[in-house]
Amino acid sequence: MMLVAFRGPPPHARPMMLGEAAALMQGGPVPTGSWTVTRYRSDPPPLMEPGQMEDRGMAAQIAGLLGARPSDVRVLREQPPMRMADPDRKLWPQPGPDRMMLHGSVLLARHIGDGWQVVQARQGANLRWYAITLSLMAGIFILLLLPAYWVARRITQPIRRLAEGAATERPERADPLPLTGPPEVRAVGAAYNHMRARIADYLNERTAMLVAIAHDLRTPMTRLSFRLEALPDGPRAKAQADVEEMRAMVTDLLDFMRGQGDAAAHVRIDLSAIVETLADDLADIGQDVTVTRSARAVIRGDAIALRRCVANLVENAVRYGGSARIALAIVGGRVTVAVEDDGPGVPPDAIERLCEPFYRGEASRNRETGGVGLGLAIARRIADDHGGRLDFANRTEGGLRASVTLPLERQG
Template identity: 85%
Template sequence: MTSRLDRLNPSILTRIVALVAATLLLALGAMMLVAFRGPPPHSRPMMPGEAAALLQGAAAPAGSWTVTRYQSDPVPLVEPGQMEDRRGAAQVAALLGARADDVRLMRESPPMRMADPDREAWPRPNFGPDGMMLHGSFLLARRTTDGWQVVQARQGANGRWYAITLSLMAGIFILLLLPAYWVARRITQPIRQLADGAATERPERADPLPLTGPPEVRAVGAAYNHMRARIADYLGERTAMLVAIAHDLRTPMTRLSFRLEALPDGPRAKAQADVQEMRAMVTDLLDFMRGQGDGAAQVRIDLSAIVETLADDLADMGQDVAVTHSSRAVVRGDAVALRRCVANLIENAVRYGGSARIALATANGRATVTVEDDGPGVPEEAIERLCEPFYRGEASRNRETGGVGLGLSIARSIADSHGGRLDFGNRRADAGQGGLRASLTLPLER
């Protein structure tokens, strides 16, 4: 059963635009809420009556005003960034019942291009009975018999405004984080499945990708499934054609063997050797192409028994083959195919390196068969090509020094079909350990 969102199934563009629009609307709503319904960012301004009360010893008005009082002998001077407001001083003096010359008021200078408050042209809006408001910071001084009584006041920020603003920002962030993560996951999960499917070693054997997600991703998934099906059909046709050709070649080779019996002994032996080489090539080709198929039914197999049996058989034939370490490892697979895979690795080591040292170890749910030889090794640039069909590390095409070039290809194909992998690397020549190391890794049966 599909959900309502799956039935709607908006595109990636629509989802991103909707998320951005929701973000902008929530941010705009929060800004409007703070601007029109929240407290001001600063505490309210101070009225002249409240400033006059400070000179009479009253406490600072409610809010975030900071007031400092002190006594000064000389008259306070105007500091940089300040201006003297004689009109405001006269208004405070009138409220105190003092002379205008006995009161000084220094305020913050207005921004550039603004009129001087002392000028008659300065527009004075009606702010109430006091006629003005004090913002920012100011210094108010009154002459007394002992000098000047000074009051410095500074308007601070409104902590409540910051608390509300930061709380709204954090709430919007948390409110949008979960939907954004959900939308991003809905978009990226099908793309990740597509990437995983394309990264498989044998995509033509993998199951078709589920067509989920936005329409763009579903279109890409459908194209990938169609491509995978075409590759599988192409490989199937190629395999069937090569198997048929290789199989049909056996009949003329058999007739040719009978006809060679009429030749003299010398030429006949050489011709028979060529025919045997051709038969071996056809057999290897058939084994390689059969390895591209689905294989036989898989059963539980004791991998250590296969390794030890192969080593004993080759040692009995006079080959320098030995097992240096063996751990019991049970895997699931085709016993005949796995035996052929390990045998190809050992025979390759004996053919090119003169010996084979085999070790079987288990770790982290996987079994690893390592085959090492004492040969010259392989150039680093050629290691990746060792499993290419018909590629041989030995340059000549002599059957005495090498095969057709399908043995390692067959081994890798068998390893891939069992969910394992086949790796190659040169041993450490600087430590006196020359030669090639082949590692077959297979998952253990659970």
């Protein structure tokens, strides 16, 4: 619209009638419109410039209106771009002064005394037309903007839901996407739902297989423990330690894989009571665990799972740092349980991998120092199941800070 409207010249502004031109030469007001008028006196008669022509017919009409001789009035106006001969022009009715008009740039001169009174008038752009056109365009744009925005949102809403569903942490647990929108978007949504169902089936099969294998390993390990009783004391103690390590690995694996299934029902619990009770229990068995800050934080969750989550973080801090300090803080609508230690910390490039299953920050495979590599993975899964997150950061004074953030229960 703007290209069509402003590419070509605007409509002509209001022209000047011969009566107004005569009044202008007598000192009258400037005609209405976009005319710019300059008055001055000249001793010699005004000369015709290139691109101008002298219109004796208009000069005679103006002279008649002024009561002057036609030779005392001169009219110089812009020359038309093209003049076409018309053999029948003499037969046309001659227009009167009230119908003759002046356009563009016009120079009017009248001989008075020993000089010439000159009036130079120039017609400007049709600013009123520009103002009306721009106002109409702006109004149309505003009127169309809101409907266009609403239509665009309606079209992109299924795509946005698809993007949000694909970005979820556990898409196999999410609800199927509603199949709405254009046919192409519905086809993509159906393909995504089918893919999500296949992923969920694959994970369930894998979980069931690993749980069955880990469960079946307990029986031969129990038989092996009985048979080790016949060994001498020295070899028997070492063999029993290996069996206990295998049993602990199987137990951790079962806990991790069983956590992939449906979570227990969430109830209203006080997280501070769980943290303080856990710290007291660990302190009673000789571990250096203290609560430095606590606050009542009511959340909805599984008390056993949350205790396991915090316990894994505390055991990790005691294993690598020798002690654990627990601080519970409430900010906004969320509660954060931070566990700090004085250990060596973790390389920055390894922080993101701490929650990977079977990843161990300690390079050796020593059970006493490195564990199995599932404790933090279990803690992250529990935090995710409760709508929270698990973060790690190295402390500036040394050591590692592990923080689990959970949403508080909403008050009705």
